[in-house]
Amino acid sequence: MTEALGDWKPELLGVDGKVLPVVSAPAAVLSGVGVEVDPADPATVQLAADLVATMRVSPGCVGLAAPQVGVGAQLFVVDVTQHPKTATTHGTFVLCNARIVEASRWRPGREGCMSVPDLTGDVKRASRVVVEGVLPGTAEPVRFGTDAFEARALQHEIDHCAGKLFLDRVAGAHAIHQRKVYL
Amino acid sequence: MHELAITVIGPDRTGIVADVAEALAGVGANLSDSTMTRLRGHFAMTLICTGPAPEAVEKALAPLNADGKLLATVRAVEPEDDSAESGDPYLVSVHGADRLGIVAAVTRVVAAAGGNITDLTTRLTGPLYVIIAEVDLPRDAADELRERLTAAAGELGVDVTLRRADTEIL
Numbered sequence: 001m002t003e004a005l006g007d008w009k010p011e012l013l014g015v016d017g018k019v020l021p022v023v024s025a026p027a028a029v030l031s032g033v034g035v036e037v038d039p040a041d042p043a044t045v046q047l048a049a050d051l052v053a054t055m056r057v058s059p060g061c062v063g064l065a066a067p068q069v070g071v072g073a074q075l076f077v078v079d080v081t082q083h084p085k086t087a088t089t090h091g092t093f094v095l096c097n098a099r100i101v102e103a104s105r106w107r108p109g110r111e112g113c114m115s116v117p118d119l120t121g122d123v124k125r126a127s128r129v130v131v132e133g134v135l136p137g138t139a140e141p142v143r144f145g146t147d148a149f150e151a152r153a154l155q156h157e158i159d160h161c162a163g164k165l166f167l168d169r170v171a172g173a174h175a176i177h178q179r180k181v182y183l
Numbered sequence: 184m185h186e187l188a189i190t191v192i193g194p195d196r197t198g199i200v201a202d203v204a205e206a207l208a209g210v211g212a213n214l215s216d217s218t219m220t221r222l223r224g225h226f227a228m229t230l231i232c233t234g235p236a237p238e239a240v241e242k243a244l245a246p247l248n249a250d251g252k253l254l255a256t257v258r259a260v261e262p263e264d265d266s267a268e269s270g271d272p273y274l275v276s277v278h279g280a281d282r283l284g285i286v287a288a289v290t291r292v293v294a295a296a297g298g299n300i301t302d303l304t305t306r307l308t309g310p311l312y313v314i315i316a317e318v319d320l321p322r323d324a325a326d327e328l329r330e331r332l333t334a335a336a337g338e339l340g341v342d343v344t345l346r347r348a349d350t351e352i353l
Contacts, residue, residue, distance in 0.1 A: 025311050026280040031342050118308035124349065167278045168344040173302035173315045 005142045008135050010052045013045050017053030020069040022114050029067050034074040034161040039096040039134040048094040048136035051077040063153045065160030068115050076157035080150045087148035098133030111166050121166045122175035125152045187232045188260045193253035195226040202247050210243040270319035272348040279341025281312040292335045296328040297321045
């Protein structure tokens, strides 16, 4: 199953993605549990392409979930290939209806979110995970293991699909921080 | 020796901590526990010291308020009661659209469940209001509190999570 992920690339979606506006908290769509999607549905494939396109025009963005573009659905894109904390990476990929099936080696780390633009938070995440999901445009489930920053990004995006923000997981009253603005 | 509760707040500038700490050291007030942070451009210090009578400390801090901007208060307090019971540590996160009374409503629910808030931060950024609270809860109180918090959050139109805090002792 993992091979399917290795061979996958956004071009296989076969449609051009539109850049969508990113929703900021507070917004109801960020708080609701996303509906499961039909990975083969052309609407899902289009949304997958839109998520890729929106991520690519957003500086520093390593992942984007459907609720962040206003769609309460279980779909997200991840691409941590350019991030310095990345160890294992599976390139740019979109997953439908994903879930964490194994999680271990919990580590603290600071994360931000395009939908909470002014704050960052210290959040403990598993640094080893096994994830299951379905690639858009296919019917085939994929199951793969990853680690480090890709594992963190996946947990953050899967949380979005469940209506959770990093604010729901910060480690303490002193674990949220005003985001520094570098001009 | 007196146990002293001291607060200092004023517009943030370089050197506030150094000025206050120097004034305290100058009159023999020994700083024990403190939090010092910047809140929307104001620098806020809350300190517990042991030292001379409050009047002496007030006098030492008075010159810092020469321009009327740095407000300091000093008062004598009782030392900590060692027998204070602590419960199980939990974290409460609240986030949603800012409106009047979110902190009041949420903390009233926590208090009614016997939860003791030991640390709390709020942040307002744009329209988003965030509360993160550390709470000591009586044993077996979490499930009922979670239900009550969820109901209160529903009325306020905000999201709330209650979860056990990690306490890993190495």
